[in-house]
Amino acid sequence: MNLQPIEMLEKNFFRRDALTVAPDLLGKVLVREKNGEEIRFVIMEVEAYDGEEDSACHASRGRTPRTEAMYGPAGFWYVYLVYGMHYMLNITTGEEGYPSAVLIRGAREVTGPGRLTRALSVDASFNAKEASKDTGLWIEEGTISPSLGEVEKTPRIGVDYAGEWASKPYRFVWKDNLKC
DNA sequence: ACGATGATGAAC
DNA sequence: TTCATCATCGTA
Numbered sequence: 001m002n003l004q005p006i007e008m009l010e011k012n013f014f015r016r017d018a019l020t021v022a023p024d025l026l027g028k029v030l031v032r033e034k035n036g037e038e039i040r041f042v043i044m045e046v047e048a049y050d051g052e053e054d055s056a057c058h059a060s061r062g063r064t065p066r067t068e069a070m071y072g073p074a075g076f077w078y079v080y081l082v083y084g085m086h087y088m089l090n091i092t093t094g095e096e097g098y099p100s101a102v103l104i105r106g107a108r109e110v111t112g113p114g115r116l117t118r119a120l121s122v123d124a125s126f127n128a129k130e131a132s133k134d135t136g137l138w139i140e141e142g143t144i145s146p147s148l149g150e151v152e153k154t155p156r157i158g159v160d161y162a163g164e165w166a167s168k169p170y171r172f173v174w175k176d177n178l179k180c
Numbered sequence: 181a182c183g184a185t186g187a188t189g190a191a192c
Numbered sequence: 193t194t195c196a197t198c199a200t201c202g203t204a
Contacts, residue, residue: 162199
């Protein structure tokens, strides 16, 4: 038997196109450490937000205080509040200077981006912090990943305002065939 | 199908 | 300083 420490995903994993990173995150494990306890969720649903051209991406309005993190290096959290109630958790991707990120929308046993951040006790204080053990929130290698046939591609949720970009298949879901 | 609820960015 | 908007969710 070959027991190796579980590998934390580092900058190089995230320093690729958001559209490449997004499906690759399915099956990876989101880890939150709080008060000495670690909770883990297998990532099941994500969306890519890719650059200023993407009307659904917050960076479509250019660089603002809110979108700073997306313009920074890959592997950092981008967290913001929507509808005055729910925090959305994103991980930044791509080269520094190019704004892009992947929204983590759901995990095994937790469906919905707002419910996920609540389950993890994640709020805006994580914004622009690195995904690492130091910050108490990171992503690890998983034990299984979906096969190609198990990944469903659909338009993103809640971005109907984004014109032609609203219909692009930037959402990736691991169809949970094995669930029982 | 609707209201809660508050930060953000843009207009004035 | 005001205002519309919003990557949602729970209850009806």
